[in-house]
Amino acid sequence: MPKSAIDSDNPTPLSKQSPLFSRLGACLLTIGMVLAFFISQLLGVYFAGKLVLPSTKNTTVADIFFFGGNDGTVISYSIIIGCVLLVAISVLIIRLRGGNSRQYLALKPFAFSTGMKMLGLLILFMIGSQVLTYFLDETPLVFVDPLYQSVSSVWLLVFAMVIVAPLYEELVFRGILWSAISEQFVTSQWRHHGAIVASLVTSLIFAVIHVQYGIYEISTIVVLALLFCYARVKSGSLLLPMLMHMINNGVAIGQYIAQTA
Numbered sequence: 001m002p003k004s005a006i007d008s009d010n011p012t013p014l015s016k017q018s019p020l021f022s023r024l025g026a027c028l029l030t031i032g033m034v035l036a037f038f039i040s041q042l043l044g045v046y047f048a049g050k051l052v053l054p055s056t057k058n059t060t061v062a063d064i065f066f067f068g069g070n071d072g073t074v075i076s077y078s079i080i081i082g083c084v085l086l087v088a089i090s091v092l093i094i095r096l097r098g099g100n101s102r103q104y105l106a107l108k109p110f111a112f113s114t115g116m117k118m119l120g121l122l123i124l125f126m127i128g129s130q131v132l133t134y135f136l137d138e139t140p141l142v143f144v145d146p147l148y149q150s151v152s153s154v155w156l157l158v159f160a161m162v163i164v165a166p167l168y169e170e171l172v173f174r175g176i177l178w179s180a181i182s183e184q185f186v187t188s189q190w191r192h193h194g195a196i197v198a199s200l201v202t203s204l205i206f207a208v209i210h211v212q213y214g215i216y217e218i219s220t221i222v223v224l225a226l227l228f229c230y231a232r233v234k235s236g237s238l239l240l241p242m243l244m245h246m247i248n249n250g251v252a253i254g255q256y257i258a259q260t261a
Helices: 023-052 061-068 072-096 112-136 144-150 154-185 191-208 215-235 239-260
Strands: none
Touching: 023 061, 023 072, 023 154, 023 191, 061 072, 072 144, 072 154, 112 215, 112 239, 144 154, 144 239, 154 191, 154 215, 154 239, 191 215, 215 239
């Protein structure tokens, strides 16, 4: 394997290429991708609702969103639909700007040693979060209750939340948005601060869009998102944050199912 693919402590910087987006373009991209994130979810719920929910002559769009938003099967399919839409949008935008999707999104191998170090940090985070959640008597996954009780197959819900959701969330936040923001600093004396700014901005936005959570959970998500960004920087690859995100969601859903079984 070539050294450039595994040298995690010295990942290939974006400064090797011209910025794909201007500063205005990066701002518009950030706003647009956040809107696309919510719109894709709404479209997912609508089309999945039309497919899954019982159809009647009096069914309205509002009914589809109301009942579909609490139906595990609808939400599972909507996550899959949203993933397809957001991946397509991200790749299309990068190609229209003349970029290479795989390179811009850092879809490349990472060093095993770096992966183990980041996994260790993730485990420490999960243990600390679990202890804090216990002492504060919080129930962060309470929103899963109606989804778990109504889904046609638990494995469908697990697949959507553990595999699919981390894929497109990382692609958007630690992928295209992180790259677009960090590359704004490549030609200035502050170029080394690009990763920090990109990590802070994307992590805050990532936490805030999780409207199903409360203040405590959102604060925890900020820390988790920063950890994913750190993994992106250290490995030079988006695949590691994706894997860490899947592990985190898998452990959380696994604990939930074990407690409710």
